[in-house]
Amino acid sequence: xxELLQKITDVKVWHIRVPVVSTRSxxxxxxxxxxxxxxxxxxxxxGQEGWGEAACWSVFTGxxxxxxxxxxxxxxxxxxGRMVSEREQIxxxxxxxxxxxxxxKAALESALLDLEGKILNQPVWALFGQKSQARIPLxxxxxxxxxxxxxxxxxxxxxxxVRLIKLKTGFKSHQFDMMRCEYIRxxxxxxxxxxxxxxxxxxxxxxxxxxDLATFEPDFIEQPVRAHDYDTMAEINRKCPxxxxxxxxxFGPEDAKNAISQDIAGGVSIKxxxxxxxxxxxxxxxxxAQAGWLCYGGDMHETGLGHLPGVHLIASCPExxxxxxxxxARYYVIKDIxxxxxxxxxxxxxxxxxxxxxxxxxxxxxxxxxxK
Numbered sequence: 001x002x003e004l005l006q007k008i009t010d011v012k013v014w015h016i017r018v019p020v021v022s023t024r025s026x027x028x029x030x031x032x033x034x035x036x037x038x039x040x041x042x043x044x045x046x047g048q049e050g051w052g053e054a055a056c057w058s059v060f061t062g063x064x065x066x067x068x069x070x071x072x073x074x075x076x077x078x079x080x081g082r083m084v085s086e087r088e089q090i091x092x093x094x095x096x097x098x099x100x101x102x103x104x105k106a107a108l109e110s111a112l113l114d115l116e117g118k119i120l121n122q123p124v125w126a127l128f129g130q131k132s133q134a135r136i137p138l139x140x141x142x143x144x145x146x147x148x149x150x151x152x153x154x155x156x157x158x159x160x161x162v163r164l165i166k167l168k169t170g171f172k173s174h175q176f177d178m179m180r181c182e183y184i185r186x187x188x189x190x191x192x193x194x195x196x197x198x199x200x201x202x203x204x205x206x207x208x209x210x211x212d213l214a215t216f217e218p219d220f221i222e223q224p225v226r227a228h229d230y231d232t233m234a235e236i237n238r239k240c241p242x243x244x245x246x247x248x249x250x251f252g253p254e255d256a257k258n259a260i261s262q263d264i265a266g267g268v269s270i271k272x273x274x275x276x277x278x279x280x281x282x283x284x285x286x287x288x289a290q291a292g293w294l295c296y297g298g299d300m301h302e303t304g305l306g307h308l309p310g311v312h313l314i315a316s317c318p319e320x321x322x323x324x325x326x327x328x329a330r331y332y333v334i335k336d337i338x339x340x341x342x343x344x345x346x347x348x349x350x351x352x353x354x355x356x357x358x359x360x361x362x363x364x365x366x367x368x369x370x371x372k
Contacts, residue, residue, distance in 0.1 A: 003046070003119045007147070010043040011079050013072045015064055016369040018303055019334040024143040026242035027170035027200020027223075028248075029059040035301035036064040037338075038104070039366060040071055042111045044084060048335030050115030051360055055273050060248065061103055061300065064230070068372070070104035079108070081086035084119060087112040091277065101275040102251065109277035110309045117356035124309070124357055128316035134280040135348040136297065136314050137323035139194065140331055143168035147180055155189055157331065161346035164190050164323050169198020170224070174209055181216040196222040199248055203232045207239060214242045219322070220267060220296070220359070233264035243267050245296060252276060253283040260291040269298035270320055272309045281310075282317050289319035297324035304329035304342035307349075308357040314350040324349055337361040337369070 019034045036055040054067035078093055090112065094105050103371045117124045125131055140157045142165055144150040157165070165186065169177040184193055195218045201209055206225040213221060220243040225232045227248035237244045246265040250256050259265065268288045275281035285295045297314045299307060307326035314320045326349050329342035335340060339362040341351040351356025 005083050006044040006046045008042050008079050008082055009032040009045045011076050011356060014039040014366055015068045015371045016366060017371055018330050018369060021334055022144050022149060025145045025170050025171040026143060026237055027198035031301060035184060036066040037303060037306060038064050040107045040111050040219045042115060048115055048118055051305060052109040052110030053303060054103035054107040055300035055302040055306040056103050057300055061274055062100060066101060070098050070101040073239055074098045075104060075108055079166055084115050087116060094190060103273045106272050106274040114299055114356040121355050123353050123355060124312040125315040131315050132318035133315050134351050136342060137164055137322050138162055138173040138327060138347050139164035139166050139325045140327040141168055142164045157191060158188060163192055163347050166194040166196050170197035176212060181213060194220050194333055197224040199226050201225050201234055203229055206232050207236055207300055210236050211241055214224040218267055220245045226324050230262050230264050232264055237263060237265050247271055250281050256284045267294035271298045273300045278309055278313045281313050285317050285319040294314045294322055295321035296319040299325050302328050304336045304338035305325050307342060310318060311351055337365045
């Protein structure tokens, strides 16, 4: 325990751009050429390093520039000179030091947990208790506006043992969405289908278009309309015969309580980045599960480093039962930043048992992608 009394003596922040293999479209925007994340490295006086990632999207959680300055300017004074053992106090202060910036706070907590786990020689999931899942079913998103290219991806992931897919909808015509659902049901009966609008529908079309896609009997349909439109979400939830998931409508525990009280869905996508860290994501999942909601392990546009806190979250959180979407590191980025391959086997993410997050990034890869 005395090792946790080590002080943090260095805070290093990078802003990087990660090249990707194709365009991916969503109801609220596209990713073209690459996505940007902010990386954090904390170093102790004993030379131990802890890593975190802030995976940002300006149309969803916030900009990478905001996360960069949240970490490098506003949160840095909370960290330098503090002991690793003060993780909970640091995070409690960080919550109110800067508004929003949930991805930056998630990166900070990740780095602190990585340090703690490495010092105690325990994986991060063990810091929260028992492992509830050793292998997490992986979902891969189908989001290319060129569906011919996605047909090739469908073949590849199916051959790799992936059995869950999430079709991104609402960014082109309704006919395009229906056509892709029909194709997947006809040519890939081995795949379980999920649908995600990412707020892509206007309120007046939300019910009818959601009900049309519900005829394909997906496992769930996610966030058809705008995040703030609880009234339309609740109407769709009453009328839709399949599970409705909230994503952008629910960031953390406070949103979860409000959403449950208004009956806007029957499930929620739990994301470390939008909740502000593993602890707040766990609380969100627990609140949802207590209300009878189902929970899914979502992600932002992340590298393998960004995936890892979510992996440890799900491993230690039995309330999250619908699998995860930590696919970017293997199926979307051209080259991941981890020093080893992100662990996916036969359509499942394998939970690491090594100390801390389990893997660390390659500093040379980071420097090659660095914007600042």
